[in-house]
Structures are given as C-alpha cells and as structure tokens.
Amino acid sequence: MRIVLAALTILVMGCAIAGIGMGEAPAEGQPAPGPAEVVAAKQRIAAGGATTARGRELFEEQGCDACHSIAAVGAEGKLGPRLDTLDDDDAEDIAESITEPREDIVDGFPVNLMPDDYAQRMGDADVQALAAFVAAASGTEAEGEEADEGGEDSGRGRGRGRGRGGNSGSGGGED
Amino acid sequence: MLLRMLRRLLAPTRPDPIALLLLALAALCVFVAGVQHARLFHRGYAEVEIVGLLFFMNGIGSAVVVLTLIFDRAWMFVLGALSICVPSLVSIAISHSSGFLGFREGGYDADALVIVVAEIAAVILASLGAAALLARARSAP
Numbered sequence: 001m002r003i004v005l006a007a008l009t010i011l012v013m014g015c016a017i018a019g020i021g022m023g024e025a026p027a028e029g030q031p032a033p034g035p036a037e038v039v040a041a042k043q044r045i046a047a048g049g050a051t052t053a054r055g056r057e058l059f060e061e062q063g064c065d066a067c068h069s070i071a072a073v074g075a076e077g078k079l080g081p082r083l084d085t086l087d088d089d090d091a092e093d094i095a096e097s098i099t100e101p102r103e104d105i106v107d108g109f110p111v112n113l114m115p116d117d118y119a120q121r122m123g124d125a126d127v128q129a130l131a132a133f134v135a136a137a138s139g140t141e142a143e144g145e146e147a148d149e150g151g152e153d154s155g156r157g158r159g160r161g162r163g164r165g166g167n168s169g170s171g172g173g174e175d
Numbered sequence: 176m177l178l179r180m181l182r183r184l185l186a187p188t189r190p191d192p193i194a195l196l197l198l199a200l201a202a203l204c205v206f207v208a209g210v211q212h213a214r215l216f217h218r219g220y221a222e223v224e225i226v227g228l229l230f231f232m233n234g235i236g237s238a239v240v241v242l243t244l245i246f247d248r249a250w251m252f253v254l255g256a257l258s259i260c261v262p263s264l265v266s267i268a269i270s271h272s273s274g275f276l277g278f279r280e281g282g283y284d285a286d287a288l289v290i291v292v293a294e295i296a297a298v299i300l301a302s303l304g305a306a307a308l309l310a311r312a313r314s315a316p
Contacts, residue, residue: 002245009242013235016213022214067219079222113284
C-alpha cells in the first residue's frame with residue numbers, strides 16, 4: 001500500500017514537473033516575428049528617440065517583460081500576449097490597454113492577471129512613453145508621430161481596432 | 176536539545192487515527208498545490224525570473240514532503256508542509272500587492288485560488304495534526 005502510494009505520488013508529480021499533460025503557456029500559440037521583423041523593430045525602437053528609450057526602460061522596470069514577449073529586446077514572457085506582433089493598436093490604444101488592461105482581453109489569456117493600477121503607479125508621460133515603445137516594437141506607431149518623422153517603415157495596420165493587442169501594455173511586473 | 180529534536184524529526188512516528196487523518200488530508204492539499212505550481216510553471220511562469228524556478232521547486236518539494244508522511248516521518252512532514260505552504264502563501268499575497276521579486280499579479284484566477292485554498296487548508300490541517308501528535312506524545316507513559 002505504502003509503495004503504491006509513493007509510486008503514485010512520484011508518477012503524478014513527475015508528470016506535472018515534466019510538463020506532461022499540463023498544457024502550454026497562453027502566448028505559446030502566438031507566432032513570433034521573423035528575423036527581418038525583429039531587425040526592423042530594433043531600428044524603429046532606436047529611431048524613436050528619448051521617449052522610446054524611456055519606454056524601453058519602463059518595460060523592464062515595471063516588470064512587463066516577465067509576462068510579455070518582445071523579441072527585439074529579448075523579452076520572452078509568455079503569460080500575456082506578445083507585444084511585437086500587434087496588428088492594429090497604435091500608441092493611443094496601447095496606452096489604454098496599459099491603464100485599463102481588463103477592458104479588452106485577448107482570447108485565451110487570463111482576465112485579471114495584469115495589474116490594473118498602472119495609471120496610478122506611472123505618470124501619464126511614462127504611460128505614453130511605454131506605449132510608444134510597444135508601438136515601435138510592433139510597428140504600429142501613431143500616424144501623427146510617424147508623419148512627423150517623415151514616414152518610417154512600419155507598413156502594418158493603422159486601424160484603431162483592438163485586435164490581438166487587447167490586454168497588452170505592461171503586465172505582471174513591478175518596479 | 177537540537178540533536179534530540181533532529182532525532183525526533185527523523186524517527187518514524189505512528190500517529191493515532193485522528194492525527195493520521197488530519198495529516199493525510201494535509202498531504203493531499205500539499206500535493207494538489209504542488210501539482211498546480213508545477214502545472215503553472217509550464218503554463219507561462221517558467222519565463223518569470225526566480226518566481227518560475229520557485230514554482231518548479233514547489234512541485235518537487237511538495238512531492239518529497241508527501242513522501243515523508245507516506246514513510247512515517249510525521250514530524251518531518253509537518254515541518255516540510257509548513258515550510259512550503261506558509262512562504263508560498265506569503266509570496267502570493269505579496270505578489271498581489273506590492274510585488275514579489277519584481278513580479279506582480281492583478282487578481283486571483285481559478286488556478287491561483289486552487290493553490291491558495293489548498294495551502295491554507297494544508298497549513299490548518301498540518302497544524303492540527305501536529306497538535307494531535309503532541310497531545311498523544313504528552314499523554315503517553
């Protein structure tokens with residue numbers, strides 16, 4: 001009896017530890033950007049100037065990288081959606097997702113995992129900087145911003161819809 | 176004193192039926208929480224620095240602790256169960272407020288609730304089991 005119990009304990013926990021039958025991370029199914037897209041994202045981030053640089057700092061400081069992936073900066077979080085393949089969220093939409101992360105949740109992701117107090121924790125300028133960084137990583141910068149810079153390369157969707165980018169922003173981390 | 180405590184910890188203990196029931200239920204709770212931690216490790220927490228590793232170690236530690244009860248080390252089980260569940264509960268609470276090791280969560284989903292309920296139950300049951308063990312030890316001639 002004792003041996004059976006011990007064997008069962010080891011078997012079940014062994015499977016759990018090895019990940020057998022445990023499912024996968026919510027973001028596992030999201031395709032990562034290709035090498036060319038990663039290079040382009042790096043260029044957009046570098047070209048974004050001080051605001052984007054501050055946004056990148058905040059992305060790490062606030063712990064967003066624990067939950068979200070952005071290949072261009074080596075972030076590999078898998079609890080929240082990828083933030084470098086947003087199709088149609090510009091910086092304004094992304095800022096909204098940061099301050100109100102539960103308004104629009106991407107299918108398959110936990111509803112209340114991302115803290116909803118970033119508006120209180122960060123000033124408006126920091127939220128905008130973080131949003132600008134994510135938009136640069138995804139190539140969905142605001143139209144006005146891009147026009148000012150002479151039309152950089154993003155070439156992605158410009159819609160205001162909330163596609164895969166809902167529940168984006170920075171999640172799961174703290175400073 | 177320390178040696179005697181260590182000896183008691185390592186010595187096989189045959190709990191009475193009530194203590195055994197309490198400790199067995201505590202072991203079940205520790206096991207459920209451990210499996211859930213291991214499961215979450217593979218469902219995205221592996222990439223969270225340090226916290227992911229702690230989830231993984233919680234799974235391994237829980238299995239070891241359950242095995243100590245199966246092999247009659249009741250006191251070691253009580254110590255192990257409390258050593259895993261109490262810090263885990265504290266970490267969960269901190270991660271939902273100011274942040275734990277740089278990681279912050281916004282709310283409790285079903286997965287987190289399973290862990291919280293199982294670990295609270297494990298702490299209560301293991302403590303009651305320990306009290307029953309002590310009571311028996313004191314009443315023994």
